[in-house]
Amino acid sequence: MILDDFLAFNQHGLYCKYGNFYLDPKEPAEHAVISHAHGDHAVPGNRNIYCTAPTADFMRLRYGKNAGTNFKLFGWHQEFTLGDVSISFISAGHILGSAQVLMTYRGVSYLYTGDYKLQPDSTCEPIEWVKADVLITESTFANPNTTHPNPVTEIEKLNGIQSNILLGAYGLGKAQRLIRMINDHAPLKKILVHFRIAPLNAIYEKHGITLGNWQMYNRKLMKNQDGYVYLVPPFTFDSYFRATGVKRLFASGWKNLQVNQQDTLFISDHADWNDVLKAIEEVNPQQLWTLHGEGSHLKEHLHGRIFTKALN
Template identity: 50%
Template sequence: MKSKTILPDFLVKKGDAYYCRYGDFYIDPLYPVKTAIVSHAHGDHASPGHLDTYATPFTVAFMQQRFPKYTREAYTIKPFNQSWELNEVRITLIPAGHILGSAQILMEYQGVRYLYTGDYKLQEDPTCEPIQVVQADVLITETTFADPDVVHPDPVEEIRKLNAINGNILLGCYTLGKAQRITYLLNSYCPDKVVLLHHRMTMAHRLYDEYSPVSLHYKVYGRKDMKEGPANKVYLVPPLTFNSYFRATNVTRVFASGWARLQQHNDLSLYISDHVDWADLLHYITLVKPIEIWTIHGDGSKLKIHLQDQIDVRDIQSVTMIPATA
């Protein structure tokens, strides 16, 4: 049986993007390019100005709202699990479970399957599509929390801690994905709490109202909402607003994140992350069954040591393009 030839430069780091010369496209570029495939709509992955952007329906909808000067013709909507080709590379978007519309990008070329995860999580999150597992020869994985010391707790148990707080809560969280997940968790497991929404989060929530499989219950914040009526409000605010309210009184300050540094100086920790922790990363590797692992977005050194006698692990930035004449 002929062994598969994995091309070490199939995907390489090129500035703030990942480039596939065999298909002549970029993944998650942060500068204008001819052809971009965008894994999801977070700002560190989605940017404007490309001649053609391939992405899932929700990702395109969010980008159109966020970058209104770019016409609909700049986007090509690709539903999950519907393959297409760019040059000779066959591409399929697979649900990543990170936020609504987030996609892993499966690339097939010369019989080899390369799976770019983007950001992903295995924890249950009814606000978005659950992660879908496919097997691949090369797993190109984020390593945001690739550390044996990182353990993400059950998000339901974390959110239930807010039930013990008698008073209003100022809750910092990211605007897209995290805020909608927190709203759903509060609606489901803290039913006596009223969710108030910072105006900068309105667009994302309303798009979730249109695309998400679950209903979210919230009210856009008004000036008197935290001062009048029962003290059972949870006011969701973006990070910059949360930081500017560091002297806020008569509220309990919490921030929803997997990062320990973002829990410091708050009144209560709230470890809710939209990325895989160490255990989920290792579990996902067993499901995908890769021959090689290429790491991105974080530090993969501990993963490399852990798997050194089992699977070849390398940082994708350690390889440059091989000349075509080589």
């Protein structure tokens, strides 16, 4: 029997009382199962952290001594138990080390997606499908009007720009995906990276991900010739709003971060509407629980077929 209260939000985040653990807690927890290392899913200060090896490396880099007390690392499909709940990690395809969390309790399976994407990305493990009785999906872009464009078509826009480019992107996951894609689809461009992105690249390379050619930013290089793409995190991009002699572009799937058609690369690391429907088809759940976005469109679309509720 599916338990309606298997997961519920409290002041610390999404809690499973049957295993006494949190999924991606918003505040430090005794037992934290972390899907991936983005800051809105992986906070510092947890006591026992259950995650993949790349996620632990990213958290240690970002938070240092405050990353957490005790990291417990697991590979794909490697089962562990918290309370009476059996847990394993399934690849989510979002960034390197990103995991879906498959939880089984009293014969019923619950699959928490974390953030996920279906688009190809050679810098992380592709999404894997498993069956589950309940699918707990992010619904960040779960709107019938949202369709992510082909990322290759977007990155090829760089080929038509003759000047140097200031390219803003989230430093973990997006930046590494862009580096690989620029090497593959805009190979005449020379990539420079901000000093905060380079250590993240090193972790990717430690885990066997080949990003291609890139080098640390050097002001003299961009001053003396064109053809460079300088990849910077959002805060640096914003601080360079008066930059001259460069084309400013921002890479994102978030509408509030997109500048306009000419100044944005529409590249998302989340599932769009059709991707979420594909996930539902592949997982084939009896129930759908939504979070991290607007779930009303899915509830209306699935009315009479799959019971749907919003957790947040």
